Amino acid sequence: MRNGRRFSLKRGLTTAALAVLVAAGPAVAQTPLPVPDPLDARDAKRLDRMEKVLRELRSIVFQLRDTGKPVVVQPADTDARIAEMSEKLGDLESTLRSVNGNFETVTRELDQSKRENAQLKRDLATLAERLTAAEGKIAAGLAPPPEDPAAAPVAAAGDPAKxxxxARQLMLAGDYDGAEAAFSAYVANYPDAPRANEASYWWGKTLSVRGAHSDAARAYISAIRGWPQTAWAPDAVVELSRALVALKKPADACQTLGELGRRYPKAPAAVASRAAAVRTQAKCAA
Known part of the structure; x- marks a missing residue:
């Protein structure tokens, strides 16, 4: 009974409300619409973002359903992107600092190498000057004596080869006096002959046999002038150093032996062994 009365009351109120709306219809139609609230624009943006998020969630759900694989969600908001770019920029700056540090290290090492090369060139130039001075000193100290007018005349020149x-046959026969005279005449008669240096070498050998170390040293110096690349040249260097030791000039002997390894690095083992013995005798620095 009460329910029936409530229903009748509600229906009556509804009918009355409709009547009021119909009666007020023209007035409502003539009333201007209110100006949109600024908050509506912000709400619209929020709705757009929510719709975008919903679309991404839907895509993730479908991807998970279709593939069955874990889904990697990429952040779509601006703050996350900025944070990611900031991290990458930090890594790039760290890499650049490392590269700059390596570049500075390489530059310092290159400068150091240039300085060391320049110093090495100066040292080599100084050494070359000392060697040249030593050669001049040896040559000056062993200069041939002035010619003696009463000395025996030099034999007339003939055939250089013969x-x-x-002269070599005299030496092989053990006639060192005859060989000494023959080689001395050869050097005097054929100073420009192809075998003049070799003749000086054998002449020095004959002089060393009889202990004429000063004359022998001069002969060896003439033999190795220009550092000829011949089989007998390394032995001539060793013989010159031996003569210098006998003349009480160990420093000059050591300098001469120092040229042996530089000028004749492939000297025979026997020559190298004799050179080592002379180096020990002269007390050369290691």
Whole structure:
């Protein structure tokens, strides 16, 4: 009974409300619409963002359903992007600092190498000057004595090849006095002959046999002038150093032996062994 009365009351109120709205219709139609609230624009942006998020969630759900694989969600908001770019920029700056540090290290090492090379060139130039001075000193100290007018005349020149062969045969036969005279004549008669240096070398050998170390040293110096690349040249260097030791000039002997390894690095083992013995005798620095 009460329910029936309530329903009748509600229906009556509804009918009355409709009547009022119909009666007020023209007035409502003539009333201007209110100006949109600024908050509506912000609400619209929020709705757009929510719709975007919903679309992404839907895509994630479908991807998970279709593939069955874990889904990697990429942040879509600006703050996350800025944070990611900031991290990458930090890594790039760290890499650049490392590269700059390496570049500075390489630059310092290159400058140091340049300084060391320049110093090495100066040292080599100084050494070359000392060697040249030493050679001049040896040559000056062993200069040949002035010619003696009463000395025996030099034999007349003939055939260089025959005269050299004859001098070598005298030496092989053990006639060192005859060989000494023959080689001395050869050097005087054929100073420009192809075998003049070799003749000086054999002449020095004959002089060393009889202990004429000063004359022998001069002969060896003439033999190795220009540092000829021949089989006998390394032995001539060792013989010159031996003569210098005998003349009480160990420093000059050591300098001469120092040239042996530089000028003749492939000297025979026997020559190298004799050079080592002379180096020990002269007390050369290691």
């Amino acid at each position: 005269d050299f062969t004859a």
